[in-house]
Each structure stands twice: as structure tokens, then as C-alpha cells.
Amino acid sequence: MQKLIKYIVASSLLFLSGCWDHAELTEYVFVQSLAIDQKKDGSIKLTTQFYKPAPKIASAGGGGESYFNLETEAKSVFDAIRDVTIHLGRKANWGHVRFIVISENVARKHYLGSVLDFFYRDHEPRLLTGVAVTEGSAADYIKEKPHVENTVSEQLNEVTKTGSKFSAKTYPANLFTIGKQLHSEVDTAYAPYLRKEKEKENSIYVDGLSIFHKGKLKTIITxxxxxxxxxxxxxxxxxxxxxxxxxxxxxxxxxxxxxxxxxxxxxxxxxxxxxxxxxxxxxxxxxxxxxxxxxxxxxxxxxxxxxxxxxxxxxxxxxxxxxxxxxxxxxxxxxxxxxxxxxxxxxxxxxxxxxxxxxxxxxxxxxxxxxxxxxxxxxx
CATH class of the missing domain: 3.30.300.210 (Nutrient germinant receptor protein C, domain 3)
Known part of the structure; x- marks a missing residue:
């Protein structure tokens, strides 16, 4: 009887699938946040903030930031995303992205659904990823240092959520809410509007709400x-x-x-x-x-x-x-x-x-x- 059981178990292993499409962690670099800007020639400039891999135990002892930023440029968002590989030798993974900031310039010129199209089609990004519009360059905002959180992406995510809950001065927009609003009958969508105090470091704050109509930024309310x-x-x-x-x-x-x-x-x-x-x-x-x-x-x-x-x-x-x-x-x-x-x-x-x-x-x-x-x- 025992021989029969062993035979059945051994035979069943032949029908188990292997890891034919697996990827090692060392093949990926994980995204924290993303800033979307546009250059004068019309090309898209992405500033992507990545989690910095922890050092090996043998070489541990150094400090430094837990993240780093990388800029890429292309004619489309997806093309600029894939250019990460030619800089880092790793593929960007979007399963842990916390926040996306879009410059006011991009938001006024481009249809919001087109700017975010990749994040709705790809299987990795989460629909709860926060989204906001920035005064001036979006890249400047993810280059700031956080006050309390470990990264500025976590800070922006918490600021928009708690700011909405306890002050009602903003709306906690994310990929899900924006997607739903862009496909509503009135096509009106909302996203927090971020500013920075001039000549001050680490001075990001929410200053009202960006109102999108028919996919483009139309007005900003206080x-x-x-x-x-x-x-x-x-x-x-x-x-x-x-x-x-x-x-x-x-x-x-x-x-x-x-x-x-x-x-x-x-x-x-x-x-x-x-x-x-x-x-x-x-x-x-x-x-x-x-x-x-x-x-x-x-x-x-x-x-x-x-x-x-x-x-x-x-x-x-x-x-x-x-x-x-x-x-x-x-x-x-x-x-x-x-x-x-x-x-x-x-x-x-x-x-x-x-x-x-x-x-x-x-x-x-x-x-x-x-x-x-x-x-x-x-x-x-």
C-alpha cells in the first residue's frame, strides 16, 4: 500500500507546472512615486523615485537615503518608463507605487486619461495609488525630504488622505476615483493641488483642489x-x-x-x-x-x-x-x-x-x- 501511495505522489509531480516565467528580485527595481512633466520640445519627462535595495550584510554599515531618483525622457509615458532598463539594468516594478504627481502644465495641455493610460492597462499598478497636480515642475516635489514619513511619497499619500478627512480642504484622489469620474456622465474629476513655499525647503502643502472637465485641468479652487x-x-x-x-x-x-x-x-x-x-x-x-x-x-x-x-x-x-x-x-x-x-x-x-x-x-x-x-x- 505504501509503495502505491509513493508511486501516485511521484507520478503527480509530473503534472505540476514549473517556474518557467519566474523573475528574481534582483531583476526588478521597485517604484515609490512618479513625477510627470513636459519639456519644451513636447517630450515627456518622468522623474521616478525607487526604493533603494538594502546593502548586503557583509557590506552593511553605511547610512544614506532609502530611495533614489531617476529621470527619463521619451515621446510617451510608457516609452519613458521602459527606458529605466537602459539606465539601471533592471525592470521597473509598479506594484508598490504610492503616489503620482502631474505638473499643472501637463494637466492643462493633455487629457488626463491619456497621461495615466499605462497605469490602468498594466497589471502591476494599484488603483489606490494617489494622484495630485503640482504648481510648477512635478519633479521638484518628489525631490523634497519628508518631515515624518520615511519617503516624500508616503508623506504626500498621507497628507491628501488625512487632509481630506480632518480638514475637508482637499479630496483623496487616486487612480480608482479619477477613472470613475472621467467615465461619469459629466466627466468632472478632482485631484489635490500641491504648492511649495518659495525659498523654503521641505515646504509642500495642499492648497485646494484641481478641477478637471472633459479630461483637462480647467480651474483650481481654494x-x-x-x-x-x-x-x-x-x-x-x-x-x-x-x-x-x-x-x-x-x-x-x-x-x-x-x-x-x-x-x-x-x-x-x-x-x-x-x-x-x-x-x-x-x-x-x-x-x-x-x-x-x-x-x-x-x-x-x-x-x-x-x-x-x-x-x-x-x-x-x-x-x-x-x-x-x-x-x-x-x-x-x-x-x-x-x-x-x-x-x-x-x-x-x-x-x-x-x-x-x-x-x-x-x-x-x-x-x-x-x-x-x-x-x-x-x-x-
Whole structure:
């Protein structure tokens, strides 16, 4: 019996596949981040940041950075990527790339889907890879040193994600969200906009949001406008809303701890009416001029906050209507609620967004004052 079992096991080995297409780790160099720029002659310049292989035990003892950068140039992104081999003697592996930065120049001139086409077709890149647009050369941003993280690519990835979650001043764009947005009915996509403070080292920060329409960068909105956009998109998690004191430059601040925005579309006499109803719960962060000793005073503060939220959101909608950019995805809502009407709008090329009437009505409830003191702390 034992001989029969051994025979069966030995025979089964003949049907196992071997590693005919395997590759050793020493044949690869692993990508951390990528910067995409364009030269004056129109060619694409890639600055790729790679993980630096750890030294062998016998030669260990040296320090240095855990990464290095390499520049390649070609007529297309894919061609420039493959040129890594003629510089390093290894093939670039994209399975661990964390972040992609694209210069504003490239974003305005080229269709975003074309710039990122390789990353959607190749099997290695992850769809959760972060994407952002930079003021000036994108390469300069991945050459900076990180503050806390081990690499600048990790820092950019965390900045855009946590910046969105706790301040609502940006949107955590990645290959997945951008791909989904570029194939939506309105073809509007969002990506964080990065800047660097002049004459300062390691000074990268997120300064608002890049708005793409029909694949190209059309406008950049401020951090304040981004917070209103996140409310309209129902993507607001945490953030600060400020109210300026009457007759003073002082400002009171309130932290939004919970948010949900209800939206609906109605058609009245061929006019589109869009209703946005943000419902917010807030905590008092700083008081400068308000007093909340009574229920009536608290209600007055609620109304001030609601008025401020409404004003900020209406200002964003008015500005985007002037540019006729469907920044909030109104067309997507029309498509979902009334597909036939949306097909008519597309066929007749009706400027639905520019002519839409928006109705904004926020509801704010302050749940936490932060202390038992019912007036500004500096007042006796």
C-alpha cells in the first residue's frame, strides 16, 4: 500500500507546472512615486523615485537615503518608463507605487486619461495609488525630504488622505476615483493641488483642489471652496467652519463632527431646480464675540452658522456656473433620476448647469461647547 501511495505522489509531480516565467528580485527595481512633466520640445519627462535595495550584510554599515531618483525622457509615458532598463539594468516594478504627481502644465495641455493610460492597462499598478497636480515642475516635489514619513511619497499619500478627512480642504484622489469620474456622465474629476513655499525647503502643502472637465485641468479652487464642494458631494467628514465677528476681524470657529447632505432634482417648466440640504453637527472650537447663556442665544448661533454654510456653498455654485463647469455632478444626478431627460439634454446640448436654479438650506446643531463657560474665555 505504501509503495502505491509513493508511486501516485511521484507520478503527480509530473503534472505540476514549473517556474518557467519566474523573475528574481534582483531583476526588478521597485517604484515609490512618479513625477510627470513636459519639456519644451513636447517630450515627456518622468522623474521616478525607487526604493533603494538594502546593502548586503557583509557590506552593511553605511547610512544614506532609502530611495533614489531617476529621470527619463521619451515621446510617451510608457516609452519613458521602459527606458529605466537602459539606465539601471533592471525592470521597473509598479506594484508598490504610492503616489503620482502631474505638473499643472501637463494637466492643462493633455487629457488626463491619456497621461495615466499605462497605469490602468498594466497589471502591476494599484488603483489606490494617489494622484495630485503640482504648481510648477512635478519633479521638484518628489525631490523634497519628508518631515515624518520615511519617503516624500508616503508623506504626500498621507497628507491628501488625512487632509481630506480632518480638514475637508482637499479630496483623496487616486487612480480608482479619477477613472470613475472621467467615465461619469459629466466627466468632472478632482485631484489635490500641491504648492511649495518659495525659498523654503521641505515646504509642500495642499492648497485646494484641481478641477478637471472633459479630461483637462480647467480651474483650481481654494481650500475654503473645497470645503463647500465636499459638503455638496456629501464627502465632508470633519472640518472647521469660521464666522467673522460683526464689526471686527476676529473669527469664531466651529468643528463639524458629523455631516450629511441630501440632494434632489426637480423639473419645473423646463427649468432644473436642484436642492441641497446639508445637515451638520458641530462643536464650538473658539468663541470671540458670542454668548450662549440661554437657549435663545444658542439658537442665534445656530442661525449664524447655517447662514455662513449657505453663503459659502452658494458662492461656489455661482462661480462654477459662470465657468459652466458641473463641479458638483448635477448631470450625474439627473441621469440617475431621469435618464430620458438627461439624454435629451445631451442630444440638444442644453446648458443645464449654467441655467440651473440651486436651493441651499443648511441645518446646523451645536452639540458640544467644549467647556461649561458660556462666553469667550478671555472675558471675565
Amino acid at each position: 481650500n475654503k471652496e473645497t470645503k463647500s464642494l465636499m459638503l455638496a458631494l456629501n464627502n465632508f467628514q470633519f472640518g472647521i467652519i469660521g464666522i467673522t465677528c460683526k464689526g471686527s476681524k476676529l473669527q469664531e470657529s466651529f468643528e463639524i463632527t458629523e455631516s450629511h447632505t441630501n440632494t434632489s432634482v426637480e423639473f419645473k417648466n423646463d427649468v432644473i431646480h436642484y436642492f441641497l440640504q446639508p445637515k451638520l453637527q458641530a462643536s464650538i472650537g473658539e468663541l470671540e464675540c458670542s454668548t450662549i447663556e440661554t437657549k435663545e442665544q444658542l439658537e442665534v448661533l445656530h442661525k449664524k452658522l447655517e447662514k455662513q454654510v449657505n453663503s459659502n456653498l452658494k458662492a461656489l455654485l455661482k462661480q462654477s456656473q459662470k465657468k459652466n463647469i458641473d463641479i458638483i455632478g448635477l448631470g450625474n444626478d439627473i441621469y440617475r433620476s431621469n435618464p430620458k431627460e438627461w439624454q435629451r439634454i445631451k442630444k440638444e446640448k442644453i446648458p443645464y448647469y449654467k441655467d440651473a436654479v440651486f436651493h441651499v438650506k443648511a441645518e446646523v446643531n451645536i452639540l458640544n461647547t467644549g467647556t461649561d463657560i458660556s462666553k469667550p474665555f478671555h472675558k471675565k
